[in-house]
Amino acid sequence: MASADGDSGETRLLLATQAEVVAGIDRLFDQLLSVPADPRERLYQAMRHAAIAGGKRLRPLLVRAAGDLFHVDHRVSLRVGAAVEAMHVYSLIHDDLPCMDDDDIRRGKPTVHKAYDEATAVLAGDSLHALAFEWLCDPATSADPFVRSELCCELARAAGPAGMAGGQMMDLAAETSDFDLRTVTRLQQLKTGALIAFSVEAGAILARIPPEGRTPLRGYARDIGLAFQIADDIMDVEGDEALAGKALHKDDAAGKATFVTLMGLERAREQATALVDQAIAHLSGYGEEAALLRAIARYVVERDH
Template identity: 50%
Template sequence: MTKAATTFETRLKTTASDVETLLSSLLSDAPLVGEIARPAQLMAAMRHGSLNGGKRLRPFLVVESTLLLGGSAEAALRVGTALECLHCYSLIHDDLPAMDDDDLRRGQPTVHRAFDEATAILAGDSLLTYAFDIIAAPETKLDAAAKMELVLALARAAGPGGMAGGQALDLAAEKQAPDELGVMTLQAMKTGALLRFACEAGAIIAQSSVEDREGLQAFGRTIGLAFQLADDLLDVTSDAATLGKAAGKDAGRGKGTLVALHGVDWAEARLEALTAEAVDLLAPYGKKALILQETARFIAGREN
């Protein structure tokens, strides 16, 4: 293992631990100023759906893209944790019977199985809303303009033209398999949009140049494509014990994926090309970009 890979793994684990600590504090039963009460079962469901391990890749990308450009690590951690709340909401809702109908997430029962469907819906709703609360709160030490940019960018990445719209396309794909362009559009929205935001957020937090923001957007889009392609490969080649969730779901539902369209060998070659493209996009930053470049390699080579 290279020195960069070792440093990457250490920093990924450290950020995951920091996110877990902050998230645990934010999801306490004690109401905040302006809140009336926090129902115990709702809070327990929110914690079940978010404090369950995971690599915390999206917050890590926020933190590392911010550090790349010299922004506040403290603010980045809060923004990254907000993004993780939003990501966890999407997983809770994706797992519902009306969506993907999954029983297992990260090796434990999904929220609607551990509690009930109504509580799972409300837990997802609450995590989604809380994401924007965390960004806007005075504890996030950023000026109003930066917060406004972050809220707008995250809303666009998560809404009908981003992740939620991608989920709608994913559901439609069960009835009529999309062509290659349709698959790529679906994946860029459902999975790629939040990963792109995670990288772009660093430039917003650091109040960096338009060029930096566009460069990190491009990096985020590329690793988003790689992430989903790796996910589709794992769905074909791995098992539930390794993934921590059901395997073979896409084929079972008849969903179109790039792996299904082109085969495993093509997908592996394409994944290698996307990784090289992502690494090259950050070449202008020199050694400062080594951790993010290693992140691209990790995304392509992950096992779950």
């Protein structure tokens, strides 16, 4: 899944861990979303359609990598990863709706409102949204209620109007507004950055690292979040729809300001690389235990989908 860098140890570590996380998330979703024998069957099938077997699982991978810094049990970081991924999948289902981005294909499959119907898609998204919190605040996530409550609080902030949902609202406004670089940066920090930041911070929360001890991780998350979005904007221009598993070239068609339209391809590429270097520099206080976080930072801009 990662590209370039050939067979360096870091790439091998990334590929192996990503494969483990991808399989673990699918297994967990399969258990947590088992289909009831009642009229809600269609709702669960729709959630499974969107949640299982798809995506790079970047957010669960970040929970795992950040948790590894503090020796968090892999089963615990996987569980929190499933909660973050459920939140991410819900946002994809709603963003794909006809009244939003109106997309037919996601992760190489029909979107939920295409495979099922719009009402089921709204409710499948709403259900995954609630389940993310249910899974987080279950004692199976942490025996420590302080940890559970802090996870819920941070996830709620990352998902709400000051996070993902607010960012999507700005994204809709972007089609009819003339946003400058500062506003596009803020839009992306909300729309994708907040959940990426939560994923990284969750590893530290699980280990009860106090807020002041999380500063380097916050810097890392902010930088890779922006680098990720710049790379996404570049892929929207240059990418291969078959590999991406979704429609591309949409921003340009909509006349929307993106990092690429505002900076040009070359400067956008340079900026993404600079952000990755800066993200890695934030980890200078850590040794080998941060190898995975470093590898993810590079992967974020080198991936081909």
